[in-house]
Amino acid sequence: MDRLHPFEKETAAHIQRHGLCLPGETILVAVSGGPDSTALFCALLALRHLLGYERLVVAHFHHGLRGSDADADERFVAEEARRAGCFFVSGREDVEAYRKRQGRGLSLEMAARECRRRFLFAERERLGAHRLAVGHTADDQAEEVLLRLLRGTGPEGLAAMRPKTPEGVVRPILWASRRDVLAYLEDKGRGFREDATNREPICRRNRLRLQVLPALERIFQADVRALLCRHAELAARDADYWRSVLASLWDRCALEATAGRVVLDRRIVAREHPAVRGRILRKALEHVGLSWGLSMEHVENVQRLVTDSQSGRAVVLPKGVRVAVEGNRVVVASAGEAPFPGEAPLPEPLRVEGPGEYTWGPWRIRLTRAKDLPPPGPGRERKIRECGPWTAYMDADAVAWPLQVRSFQPGDRFRPLGMEGTKKVHDLLVDAKVPKSERALVPIVTDLQKICWIAGRRLDHRVRVTPETRNTLKISCQKLPSLDSPEEVPIGGDRSRELALECWD
Numbered sequence: 001m002d003r004l005h006p007f008e009k010e011t012a013a014h015i016q017r018h019g020l021c022l023p024g025e026t027i028l029v030a031v032s033g034g035p036d037s038t039a040l041f042c043a044l045l046a047l048r049h050l051l052g053y054e055r056l057v058v059a060h061f062h063h064g065l066r067g068s069d070a071d072a073d074e075r076f077v078a079e080e081a082r083r084a085g086c087f088f089v090s091g092r093e094d095v096e097a098y099r100k101r102q103g104r105g106l107s108l109e110m111a112a113r114e115c116r117r118r119f120l121f122a123e124r125e126r127l128g129a130h131r132l133a134v135g136h137t138a139d140d141q142a143e144e145v146l147l148r149l150l151r152g153t154g155p156e157g158l159a160a161m162r163p164k165t166p167e168g169v170v171r172p173i174l175w176a177s178r179r180d181v182l183a184y185l186e187d188k189g190r191g192f193r194e195d196a197t198n199r200e201p202i203c204r205r206n207r208l209r210l211q212v213l214p215a216l217e218r219i220f221q222a223d224v225r226a227l228l229c230r231h232a233e234l235a236a237r238d239a240d241y242w243r244s245v246l247a248s249l250w251d252r253c254a255l256e257a258t259a260g261r262v263v264l265d266r267r268i269v270a271r272e273h274p275a276v277r278g279r280i281l282r283k284a285l286e287h288v289g290l291s292w293g294l295s296m297e298h299v300e301n302v303q304r305l306v307t308d309s310q311s312g313r314a315v316v317l318p319k320g321v322r323v324a325v326e327g328n329r330v331v332v333a334s335a336g337e338a339p340f341p342g343e344a345p346l347p348e349p350l351r352v353e354g355p356g357e358y359t360w361g362p363w364r365i366r367l368t369r370a371k372d373l374p375p376p377g378p379g380r381e382r383k384i385r386e387c388g389p390w391t392a393y394m395d396a397d398a399v400a401w402p403l404q405v406r407s408f409q410p411g412d413r414f415r416p417l418g419m420e421g422t423k424k425v426h427d428l429l430v431d432a433k434v435p436k437s438e439r440a441l442v443p444i445v446t447d448l449q450k451i452c453w454i455a456g457r458r459l460d461h462r463v464r465v466t467p468e469t470r471n472t473l474k475i476s477c478q479k480l481p482s483l484d485s486p487e488e489v490p491i492g493g494d495r496s497r498e499l500a501l502e503c504w505d
C-alpha cells in the first residue's frame with residue numbers, strides 16, 4: 001500500500017467504500033485513450049493485487065469518426081493493453097450511418113454513446129466480465145449535474161452518475177478531478193491521446209465545460225465543480241431514501257402490475273402528499289415504459305386526474321400511454337393496452353419510412369409520390385382544392401424523414417396552414433367537436449421535427465405545397481370497415497374547399 005501513488009490509494013478507498021468490485025472478479029475497462037480512462041486503467045493495474053481482481057480486459061470502441069486520429073487512438077490503446085499483458089478487444093461502427101438509420105433525431109454525440117454502450121455491454125456479456133469500469137471523473141459529474149438541472153430532471157435526476165449502477169457499470173475515479181488525473185499521469189510518465197473536439201464549444205456539454213463552469217468559478221470565487229458534486233451526493237442519498245419509501249408504498253397501493261398495465265388504489269394514492277403522489281405515479285409510468293419525455297406539466301395533469309376527476313376520465317401522455325381513473329382505481333396503460341375493460345387500445349405509433357400502404361389503428365394510410373399533380377398553376381390549385389380532408393399534398397423536400405403516425409399528445413401544437421401563430425391540437429379538436437373518446441384515434445402525421453398533418457383537419461404551414469415545390473407527397477387516410485361501422489369514411493367533404501384556399505395564402 002505504501003508504494004502506491006496517492007491517486008491509486010484514493011481510488012482503492014473509493015472502490016472499497018462503494019463496493020465497486022470484489023476479489024476474483026473480471027473487469028472490463030473501457031479505454032478511449034483519453035486522459036481519464038488511461039488514468040483509470042493505470043490505477044486499476046496498480047491495484048490489481050491489492051484488490052485481488054481475477055482479470056482486467058481492455059475494451060476500445062472506434063466510432064468511425066475523426067478519420068486517422070481515431071485509428072491512432074485504437075492503436076494506442078491496443079499497445080497499452082499489450083504492454084500491460086491484458087487481453088484487448090475492440091469494436092467499430094459507423095456512427096453517422098447508425099444515426100441516420102435510427103431517424104430519431106439523435107445528435108452525433110448521443111448516437112456515438114449508444115453505439116459504444118451496445119458494444120461494451122455485448123463484450124461484457126460475451127467475456128463474462130463482472131464489471132464494466134468507465135473513467136468518469138468529478139469534472140464529468142459536475143457537468144452532468146448542471147446539464148440535468150437545466151434540463152429540469154427533478155430532484156432524483158440530480159443524483160447524476162452513481163459510482164455503481166444496477167447494470168454493473170462502475171466508476172472508480174468519480175472522486176478525482178481532471179487536475180488530479182493529469183497530475184497522476186504526469187507523475188507516472190504515462191502518455192495519452194487528446195481528442196481535439198473536446199476543446200471546441202461544439203455541443204452543450206463542451207460549452208458548459210469551457211465557458212459556463214469557468215465563468216461560475218470566477219463569479220462565485222468557489223470550487224463550483226466540488227459543490228455540484230456535493231449536490232449529486234446529497235441527491236443520491238435522498239433518491240435512495242425515496243426508493244425505499246416508494247417500494248413499501250407500492251406494495252400497499254399497486255393492485256396489479258404487468259408489463260404494460262398498472263392498477264393503483266386511488267384512495268391510497270390520493271391521500272398522499274403531492275411529493276409522494278407524484279413519485280408513485282412516476283414509478284407507475286416508468287413501469288409501463290414512460291421514463292423519458294415526461295414534463296412536469298404531464299405529471300401535474302396526472303395528479304389532478306387522480307385527485308379531482310370523475311370516474312371514467314383519462315389523460316393521454318407521450319408514447320400513447322394513458323392514465324385513467326375508474327372508481328377507486330387508477331389505471332396506467334401503455335399504448336398497446338386498454339385502460340378500461342372493453343375499450344380499444346390506442347394504436348402504437350407507426351413509423352413511415354417511405355411511400356407505401358400502412359395500417360394504423362382503424363385507418364389505412366397510403367403515401368405516394370404525387371405524380372398526379374399538374375405543374376404549378378391554377379390546375380394544380382384545383383387538384384389540391386378538390387382532394388378532400390382525408391388527403392393532403394405535402395412538399396416532400398420540406399419533410400424531415402421518417403414520418404410517424406401517432407395519436408394526439410398533450411402539449412401538441414402546430415401552425416395550421418394560413419394562420420400566423422401556432423395552435424394547440426387539443427383546441428383544434430375541441431373546436432371541431434371531435435368527441436373526447438375519438439380524439440386519440442385521429443391520425444397525426446409528424447416528421448422528425450414537428451406535426452405535418454392532422455388527418456381530416458389541417459396541414460402544417462411548413463410542409464405546404466407552394467408554386468416552388470418540386471417534389472410532392474400525397475398522403476391519404478381511409479377508415480377500415482369495422483363491425484360497428486361497416487361503411488368506410490367517405491373521401492372528400494366540405495373542408496376540402498377551405499383547405500385548398502388556405503394552401504395558397
Ligand SMILES: Nc1ncnc2c1ncn2[C@@H]1O[C@H](COP(=O)(O)OP(=O)(O)OP(=O)(O)O)[C@@H](O)[C@H]1O
Binds near residue numbers: 032036135
Ligand atoms: N471510444 C471509447 N472506447 C472505449 N471506452 C470509451 C470510449 N469513449 C469513452 N469511453 C469510456 O467512457 C468514459 C466516458 O466517456 P467520455 O466521452 O465522457 O470520456 P472522457 O471524460 O473524455 O474520458 P477520456 O479522457 O477517457 O476520453 C471514458 O472515460 C471511457 O471509460
